[in-house]
Amino acid sequence: MARAKRLIRENLAVVDVVVELLDARIPGSSRDPGLGRLLEGKARLLVLNKADLADPGMTRRWVSWLAARGERALAFSATPRASPAKLLGALRTFDGGRRPSASLRVMVVGTPNVGKSSLLNRLAGRASAATGDRPGVTRGKQWITLAPGLELLDLPGVLPPRALAGETGYRLAAAGIVPEGTYEPVLVAEWLLAWLISRPSGQQGLQAVYGGQLAGGTDPHDLLELVGRARGCLAAGGKVDRERAAAAVVKDFRDGRLGRYTLESPPKAGESDG
Ligand SMILES: Nc1nc2c(ncn2[C@@H]2O[C@H](COP(=O)(O)OP(=O)(O)OP(=O)(O)O)[C@@H](O)[C@H]2O)c(=O)[nH]1
Ligand SMILES: [Mg+2]
Known part of the structure; x- marks a missing residue:
């Protein structure tokens, strides 16, 4: 870099x-x-x-x-x-x-x-x-x-410093900007699911792709289970393979299958835009 x-x-x-x-x-x-x-x-x-x-x-x-x-x-x-x-x-x-x-x-x-x-x-x-x-x-x-x-x-890409920290880290990982292996896919997938389920368009997108009964307050942990079942990401004994389910959510998001989303708004007047 x-x-x-x-x-x-x-x-x-x-x-x-x-x-x-x-x-x-x-x-x-x-x-x-x-x-x-x-x-x-x-x-x-x-x-x-x-x-x-x-x-x-x-x-x-x-x-x-x-x-x-x-x-x-x-x-x-x-x-x-x-x-x-x-x-x-x-x-x-x-x-x-x-x-x-x-x-x-x-x-x-x-x-x-x-x-x-x-x-x-x-x-x-x-x-x-x-x-x-x-x-x-x-x-x-x-x-x-x-x-x-x-x-x-x-030219080759330049990664912003502190790319892995906090919300910025989740956004950069969700968008595929930071390399695989430098973030925890399950955490990124659950962050993304929580973001999507908290807005009507996101709920619709999730429902259309994964089916099931989704409500605004559904826990991201449970949502990832639902995705795992919908996508057939199962381990021995029929348990959901959460790593594979996480990879599936992230890929569906990146490919635009869940809908078109912008994960952050422009700063409002007075907010830091650093
Ligand atoms: N949907 C969509 N995909 C895009 C767009 N631009 C690039 N991609 C895809 O994003 C991925 C990265 O594109 P690249 O052009 O290799 O990106 P880069 O910035 O040159 O990446 P590095 O060379 O790794 O720094 C590829 O899979 C592209 O097909 C776009 O505008 N829309
Ligand atoms: Mg390039």
């Missing part, structure tokens, strides 16, 4: 714009204030990626909240069907003031697994960079020429 920051520092001088990717499901928790300081003074575009998995109303709120703070932000989905036109247009607006013959050079930064390489491939219209559904896929730097006059630099 120190290496990823070093690569950013080393290449900052040769790029015109930095695209900072946030996970639209957790725009606050996926943003690294240390990275912000490193990028100070550089033209920057914030992209809330995986918008297809986030609550659309909440994404609009986050984009407005960022805009109100003077930041340029837009929502994006680096999925095969999404059009890159809006993002390309936004990047082209950074063209001003450079030599006409020079390419616009863009650096893509963000946490692991947020979709940096996927975004680059979407913009390029071809699979130029390796992607994968786990953090740590990109290991070195890679320049890709997108179109005449536009070059993008793909």
Whole structure:
């Protein structure tokens, strides 16, 4: 991770714009204030990626909240069907003031697994960079020429410090940003189930996928049992294998099967947004 920051520092001088990717499901928790300081003074575009998995109303709120703070932000989905036109247009607006013959050079930064390489491939219209559904896929730097006059630099992800602590830790684990083995899947699954069951849309999502009788106050421990039975995650003697059930919930959430959710709201006036 120190290496990823070093690569950013080393290449900052040769790029015109930095695209900072946030996970639209957790725009606050996926943003690294240390990275912000490193990028100070550089033209920057914030992209809330995986918008297809986030609550659309909440994404609009986050984009407005960022805009109100003077930041340029837009929502994006680096999925095969999404059009890159809006993002390309936004990047082209950074063209001003450079030599006409020079390419616009863009650096893509963000946490692991947020979709940096996927975004680059979407913009390029071809699979130029390796992607994968786990953090740590990109290991070195890679320049890709997108179109005449536009070059993008793909880099490894940077994990925010203290990524494992408290609510932020749960959010980052649920979104697949921290590597497996660094968190307890059962705790993350129960945290996620508690979050979902506490709101009507979440209850509906759980009910649609796992069935059973769900009520607002259902204990997350019991919910995980229900998921285990619904998903056939059983150990010897018909007991629920809670580890496998936990992995199933987390995967269903990440794949969007339970619905579109944003796990945190923009800070209200007066709240710390650190
Ligand atoms: N649903 C959805 N999935 C996405 C989106 N962008 C990326 N993904 C998926 O998220 C996973 C991670 O994507 P990558 O592009 O490899 O992420 P990265 O930021 O380059 O990750 P590292 O190289 O590990 O730092 C892959 O399984 C992608 O298919 C998106 O906008 N929506
Ligand atoms: Mg990558």
